[in-house]
Amino acid sequence: MSRAPRPAAGLPPVTLVMDPHDDAAHTHTALAAHHPPSGRITLHPGPGTTSDTALAHDLLAALGSPPLLPGRFPAGRQPAREAATAWATALPVNRLTVLRAHRLTPRRTERLLQLGPVLS
Secondary structure, eight states: OOOOOOOOOTTOOOEEOOOOOOOOOHHHHHHHHOOOOEEEEEOOOTTTOOOOHHHHHHHHHHTOHHHSOOOOOOOOOHHHHHHHHHHHHHHTTOOOETTTGHHHGHHHHHHHHHGGGGGG
């Protein structure tokens, strides 16, 4: 399997778009850059959600993967987050742009930044 080319030197693999005014130009530009075959993913977190699971479902959807995982899981396991990390690692993702990052909780922001080292 060939990997997508790495982003230009100096660019971090995860970009958080802090845009408290939700400027349509920023949103349209980021969404237009979403191109999974090229390794560019734009994540648009669902409004009004604060859970890690909801964020993982949003990321799975952005990756083109099924966001809902069938089955039952042991208490304390976060299968959606584990699945999102696995998909981001397995696919040739080299760039993750997160829209509306100013609305994320610190915990959710940290979860996304932790993906940086696993991206190709």
